[in-house]
Amino acid sequence: QKEVEQDPGPLSVPEGAIVSLNCTYSNSAFQYFMWYRQYSRKGPELLMYTYSSGNKEDGRFTAQVDKSSKYISLFIRDSQPSDSATYLCAGTSGGSNYKLTFGKGTLLTVNP
Amino acid sequence: DAGVTQSPTHLIKTRGQQVTLRCSPKSGHDTVSWYQQALGQGPQFIFQYYEEEERQRGNFPDRFSGHQFPNYSSELNVNALLLGDSALYLCASRGGAGGPLEQYFGPGTRLTVT
Numbered sequence: 001q002k003e004v005e006q007d008p009g010p011l012s013v014p015e016g017a018i019v020s021l022n023c024t025y026s027n028s029a030f031q032y033f034m035w036y037r038q039y040s041r042k043g044p045e046l047l048m049y050t051y052s053s054g055n056k057e058d059g060r061f062t063a064q065v066d067k068s069s070k071y072i073s074l075f076i077r078d079s080q081p082s083d084s085a086t087y088l089c090a091g092t093s094g095g096s097n098y099k100l101t102f103g104k105g106t107l108l109t110v111n112p
Numbered sequence: 113d114a115g116v117t118q119s120p121t122h123l124i125k126t127r128g129q130q131v132t133l134r135c136s137p138k139s140g141h142d143t144v145s146w147y148q149q150a151l152g153q154g155p156q157f158i159f160q161y162y163e164e165e166e167r168q169r170g171n172f173p174d175r176f177s178g179h180q181f182p183n184y185s186s187e188l189n190v191n192a193l194l195l196g197d198s199a200l201y202l203c204a205s206r207g208g209a210g211g212p213l214e215q216y217f218g219p220g221t222r223l224t225v226t
Contacts, residue, residue, distance in 0.1 A: 008152070032213050043116075043202055043217040044155065088154050094213055098145055098168055098206070102154030 003027045006089055006103025015112050019076040023089035023103045026070065030091035033065050034100065035074045038086045047087075048074065079110045114139055116218035118203050124224045125193050133188040133221045137205030144186040145215060146178060147202040155202055161186055190223075198225045 006023045013019055021035075032051055036044035048063040050056045050072075056063045064073040072089055086105040092098075117136045125131050137144050143162045147155035157170035161180035180186045184205075190197055200222050204215040 004154075006154070034214065036217070041200075041222070043118075043219040046214055046216060049214050090154075092213065098143060098160045098162075098215075099157040099170065100145075100147075100155070100204075100215060101157070104152070104154045 001026055002103075003101045004089060004091055004103040006106055008104050008106060010107040010109060012109045012111060013079055015079060015081060015110055017079050017110070019079050019083070019108060019110075021074040021076075021087050021089075021106050021108070023072045024070055025072065025091050025101075027091065027093070027101070028070075029093040030101075032092050032094045033063070033072050034090045034092075035061075035063055036088040036090065036102075037083075038088060038105065040085075044088055081110050081112050084109045116141075116203055116205050116216055118201075118218040118221050120221060121219070122222045122224075124226060126226055127193055127195060129193050130189065130191045131193060131223060133190075133201050133203075133223070134185065135188070135203030135205075135218060136185045137203075138216050141205035141207055141216070142184045143206050144180060144184065145204045145206075146186070146188045147204065147217075148172070149200040149202055149220070151199070158188070193225045195225050198223060 035048040038044045053067045060077045062075040088105045090100040090102045145160035146158040149155040159169040164180045175191045200220040203218045206215045
């Protein structure tokens with residue numbers, strides 16, 4: 001079992017839709033979770049960073065972590081064509097551990 | 113504020129050759145990590161450097177080695193290249209011990225081994 005599992009999609013939605021992207025993880029030591037957006041042939045761009053369980057909101061983006069079920073989610077409201085990209089979730093235990101463990105990424109297309 | 117920079121952008125090498133990739137961290141960052149991203153996969157951790165020492169290493173063979181310089185920039189070296197080493201190599205930086213955990217990635221170097 002991979003430490004971070006993510007449905008690779010692809011996911012296609014109409015402009016303005018609410019998008020839900022999800023990951024599960026198996027490593028109980030993970031306490032910090034990040035979502036990255038990666039456009040084709042570019043480096044990942046940090047979108048959201050959360051610690052432990054709970055919600056975090058930043059504009060149209062909301063990240064949720066449920067440590068009891070080892071489930072992390074990213075919601076995108078009012079999706080735009082510019083949101084079309086691959087979304088990567090990652091976890092780490094933090095502290096002196098610098099390693100991020102990533103899922104495979106979900107390819108999202110927002111159609112105008 | 114300059115972000116993470118990497119060079120070169122693209123590279124084509126032949127099996128058995130050696131390659132060196134370079135990274136300059138984001139201003140104010142002193143810790144550099146390297147990741148390998150195969151096509152259709154998430155990035156995989158290779159190793160990270162802090163205070164010019166390798167602090168943590170992922171599941172990669174000794175053919176992968178690195179270095180960090182006093183100005184915090186870093187190099188990734190890969191010896192005896194294999195076809196399977198073809199990938200996007202990403203450098204990420206963050207503030208040092210006790211600093212924020214967020215890691216910021218560069219644009220990557222796309223390595224093709226023929």
